[in-house]
Amino acid sequence: MAATALILAAGEGTRMKSDTPKVAHRLLGVPMVSLVIATARAAGCDRVVVVTGHKAEVVEALIPGETCVRQERQLGTGHAVMAAAEELAGVKGSLVVLSGDTPLMSAETVAGLIALRESSGAAMTVLTTNMPDPAGYGRIVRDRDGEVEAIVEEKDATPEQRAITEVNTGTYCFDAAVLFAHLAKLSTDNAQGEYYLTDMLSVFRSEGMAVTASLTEDPFETIGVNSRVQLAEASAVLQHRINRAWMLEGVTMTDPSLVWIAPGVTIGRDVELLPMTFLMGDTTVGDRAVLGPNTRVTDSHIGAEAVVDSSVLVGAKVGPRATVGPVAYLRPGTVLEAGAKAGTSVEIKNSTVGENSKVPHLSYIGDARIGRDVNVGAGTITCNYDGVRKHPTVIGDGAFIGSDTMLVAPVEIGSGAVTGAGSAITRDVPAGSLAVERCEQRVLEGWAARRVGKTGQ
Ligand code: UD1
Numbered sequence: 001m002a003a004t005a006l007i008l009a010a011g012e013g014t015r016m017k018s019d020t021p022k023v024a025h026r027l028l029g030v031p032m033v034s035l036v037i038a039t040a041r042a043a044g045c046d047r048v049v050v051v052t053g054h055k056a057e058v059v060e061a062l063i064p065g066e067t068c069v070r071q072e073r074q075l076g077t078g079h080a081v082m083a084a085a086e087e088l089a090g091v092k093g094s095l096v097v098l099s100g101d102t103p104l105m106s107a108e109t110v111a112g113l114i115a116l117r118e119s120s121g122a123a124m125t126v127l128t129t130n131m132p133d134p135a136g137y138g139r140i141v142r143d144r145d146g147e148v149e150a151i152v153e154e155k156d157a158t159p160e161q162r163a164i165t166e167v168n169t170g171t172y173c174f175d176a177a178v179l180f181a182h183l184a185k186l187s188t189d190n191a192q193g194e195y196y197l198t199d200m201l202s203v204f205r206s207e208g209m210a211v212t213a214s215l216t217e218d219p220f221e222t223i224g225v226n227s228r229v230q231l232a233e234a235s236a237v238l239q240h241r242i243n244r245a246w247m248l249e250g251v252t253m254t255d256p257s258l259v260w261i262a263p264g265v266t267i268g269r270d271v272e273l274l275p276m277t278f279l280m281g282d283t284t285v286g287d288r289a290v291l292g293p294n295t296r297v298t299d300s301h302i303g304a305e306a307v308v309d310s311s312v313l314v315g316a317k318v319g320p321r322a323t324v325g326p327v328a329y330l331r332p333g334t335v336l337e338a339g340a341k342a343g344t345s346v347e348i349k350n351s352t353v354g355e356n357s358k359v360p361h362l363s364y365i366g367d368a369r370i371g372r373d374v375n376v377g378a379g380t381i382t383c384n385y386d387g388v389r390k391h392p393t394v395i396g397d398g399a400f401i402g403s404d405t406m407l408v409a410p411v412e413i414g415s416g417a418v419t420g421a422g423s424a425i426t427r428d429v430p431a432g433s434l435a436v437e438r439c440e441q442r443v444l445e446g447w448a449a450r451r452v453g454k455t456g457q
């Protein structure tokens with residue numbers, strides 16, 4: 001039977017000490033709430049509802065297209081579920097409740113939780129784990145027969161209960177109809193004066209209904225992020241998990257602790273990732289490419305056998321065998337075709353550099369279309385902005401742009417044309433011709449010796 005997921009994401013997250021709502025904080029560039037939504041879908045939940053509240057508009061903007069319900073005042077996790085009662089009225093079967101601040105939960109674990117509740121026929125199945133340091137979590141109290149009896153929040157726990165290391169992960173599967181029929185039994189009679197969803201366990205027990213627990217072996221999966229310390233811990237776990245998977249797929253990492261790859265990035269075989277490489281957002285890397293060290297790639301596509309050294313790429317496309325850097329900045333709309341080069345201290349935006357064309361040193365290329373086999377000399381700049389508007393530069397196949405050429409756009413350099421070093425090119429250059437714009441050089445013979453005579457040196 002298909003399940004429904006409810007994701008609790010309305011809390012402020014006071015312990016984060018942040019102006020950003022907790023579930024909007026990111027791991028490897030992805031907001032926590034988005035990671036949890038992806039887990040719910042991957043676990044087979046065909047309907048996902050997110051409870052938002054604190055700075056709801058900030059959270060909702062991160063998850064366009066998702067169904068959200070508002071919990072206007074945040075009176076606890078049980079109250080958050082009440083806020084979804086109307087949206088979920090009449091829902092049958094399993095309702096998985098996930099915390100928006102538990103971003104590492106695996107889809108397999110959630111699917112297993114659903115399967116266990118359905119096979120055990122329980123009103124509620126809670127996912128628990130043993131935490132060596134259980135501080136901050138609700139403790140799982142079991143009766144003499146080992147059955148789960150209650151979840152006790154740390155603030156309400158006795159010293160003996162605090163010593164329990166089995167904790168509530170904040171992940172549950174309920175029989176949806178039974179849950180909503182009994183939600184009103186929750187009270188705020190506890191240390192925090194909140195409606196605790198965890199109290200449903202004792203509510204069901206007192207009604208003689210079955211409650212089961214599933215103990216997961218992996219305490220990392222269930223890390224709840226309440227502080228920046230836990231955010232960093234969870235990020236490190238995700239980083240390790242993703243890097244390990246890519247290494248097993250044939251990616252070399254000199255030091256995997258110094259490589260950060262976002263979920264959703266795809267990488268080919270025999271790719272080499274050197275230290276301090278970040279692959280973020282919607283990025284793909286082709287076979288045998290070498291990236292790093294000190295390289296940040298966001299929303300970009302890197303072709304096979306490309307080499308990117310100490311560079312920043314955002315929204316760029318790098319063709320096969322192309323080379324980038326050291327220290328290049330490829331901004332959105334940059335396309336390097338096969339074998340092209342953007343070399344040292346080169347910035348390119350919204351431009352195409354054709355096959356085997358080279359921009360090797362110290363250049364700015366903006367709004368340009370460069371053909372194939374073009375050489376752009378050191379220090380060349382497309383003057384694309386007149387202070388009001390941006391203008392295009394077009395350079396034909398096989399052109400040779402002399403060093404330190406200023407290409408004042410809009411301007412077109414014909415194929416096979418040449419510009420003289422140091423020229424400010426303000427008019428189109430026809431194919432096959434040379435354009436030079438510079439003062440004649442004067443040579444004063446013997447001048448240096450005369451200067452020495454005058455200054456007495
Ligand atoms: C909760 C559990 C605790 C468990 C821990 C696991 C309760 C009472 N306690 O504690 O047993 O060990 O998670 O990580 O449930 N939220 C809302 N609306 C609210 C309050 C919270 O949507 O009114 C959301 C938060 O945004 C968060 C999640 O619910 O995503 C959990 O809330 P949080 O305050 O972090 O609960 P914990 O104290 O961690």
Ligand code: CA
Nearest residue numbers: 101224225226
């Ligand atoms: Ca929490």
